[in-house]
Amino acid sequence: MEFDIVGPDAIRDGSATDAYFDRTETTLRHAGRNPRVVAEITADQFPDGDYELLAGVKDAAALLEGRDVDVDAIPSGRLFDGGPVMRIEGDYLEFARLETSLLGFLSHASGVGTAALDVRRAAPDSLVLSFGARHVHPSIAAMIERSAVIAGLDGFSHVAAGDVIGREASGTMPHALLICFGRGNQEQAWAAFDEAVEEDVPRVALCDTYSDEIDEVLRAAAALGDDLDSVRLDTTGSRRGNFRHIVREVRWTLDAHGREDVDIFVSGGLGPADLRELGDVADGFGVGGYVSNADPVDFALDIVEVDGEPAAKRGKLTGAKAVYRTADGGHHVGLRDRAGPDDGDALLQPLLRGGEIVEDFDFGLDAAVERAARDAELCAYEPPTSA
Structure with missing residues (x-):
């Protein structure tokens, strides 16, 4: 075929x-x-x-x-x-x-490119990555990522697209990695990632797979210690509630435990309005369909x-x-x-x-x-x- x-x-x-x-x-x-x-x-x-x-x-x-x-x-x-x-x-x-x-x-x-500029301008001081290649035919992924970079996005997720346009793809872990280690074994997944991937890859722990974001963030901070660079929240829309409040609570909790050094990265169904709302409480964003599915x-x-x-x-x-x-x-x-x-x-x-x-x-x-x-x-x- x-x-x-x-x-x-x-x-x-x-x-x-x-x-x-x-x-x-x-x-x-x-x-x-x-x-x-x-x-x-x-x-x-x-x-x-x-x-x-x-x-x-x-x-x-x-x-x-x-x-x-x-x-x-x-x-x-x-x-x-x-x-x-x-x-x-x-x-x-x-x-x-x-x-x-x-x-x-x-x-x-x-x-x-115009859609990518929308999100760039909505969060001018934040890290913004293009995460939308999975929504389009793979044959045009390089066009998607090149257009996103032209608009000023800081990076993208698609490996082959990076080979085409001469930029290295970004990304750390999906929920699938945590699920492969099983419920209750998130620490094993985070630790295995830390041990396995290259040193120059940021240690960004995905912290909303099985339990409350606060619980998983604290467990990731304990598991990875000073190696932890960021936590990522990709909570599905049906479970978010007040997402801004969740992000603020995560920030508060990290600071209260002396982890002001850990950044918060959020993703999942975001557009310019979301980036405006969260820009002062999150350090970075992954934007998918708003960019890749643009008219x-x-x-x-x-x-x-x-x-x-x-x-x-x-x-x-x-x-x-x-x-x-x-x-x-x-x-x-x-x-x-x-x-x-x-x-x-x-x-x-x-x-x-x-x-x-x-x-x-x-x-x-x-x-x-x-x-x-x-x-x-x-x-x-x-x-x-x-x-």
Whole structure:
């Protein structure tokens, strides 16, 4: 049995497409038509103050590389609000069948990155890890974790994704480890973990498997002594009650027993509202489905010029455009051949020329992280107020 995965060869050769692009290509070739076009990938026509984080540009560039097209793009990690995030110029048949995959690369990664930015901004001073890879198809785990890191999350859980993006995965123990040692034998599980794993792995004891959180936290502190770095509370929602009160009680109890050095890490079904509520009583968070299950950004690819003349379908803005970030954090959209704002920083940068990657376009993960943090501050990005 094979996995239900569309492979990279099908993506690269354009087979990973919607059927109507096959028919479009057949029709245009039959008619002898292949106009030179400008196409733009856009979510919103005009700025509305609802910023989103762009991700997925590296994969989009890999798809377009080798095609006879010129491409400009906003680099991953920048916030956008209306207007194009990518502009493609070339003969239409050179890239027509790639639209489906291009939109998928940008839409999904940007949705995940934006959700990750929500939780990052909700707990700016806390350790926040991405724990959601188990909620998605394993073939896209690296995209999930890269997008989360771009948004500023401090780490992630998926080992193979770490191999792909060049970062080491984080994580210590699941409830399954405690259960394998049996009820009442939590100390054996914690001690075995301490003895077995590498010294540089933090000693984080999961403390809510069989009994009250306070009971297990004190037992873990006694079992591991000074080796204990943190305790993790992953209490199922049906047993939480007032979770903030539980976390505060754990903190109080640890402090009362002279263990101010032990941090508290919480996870399980958390979103931005939870991080705001718990940010002053917990030291770190693992966030899963809110990030990994994020809705994709609703990008569309539209032709806006044909053979040098403005052209767009009804409801879309005609003509090639430019987008700018101003010093006050504003986002501005204008026609490419007109002057932009006096203090505007052009967001679209040369990505490919004649199908070749422009040498100074920065795909680096660290650079994308820096861009996201800078833009989030400049644009005063705020996460949703509800969970």
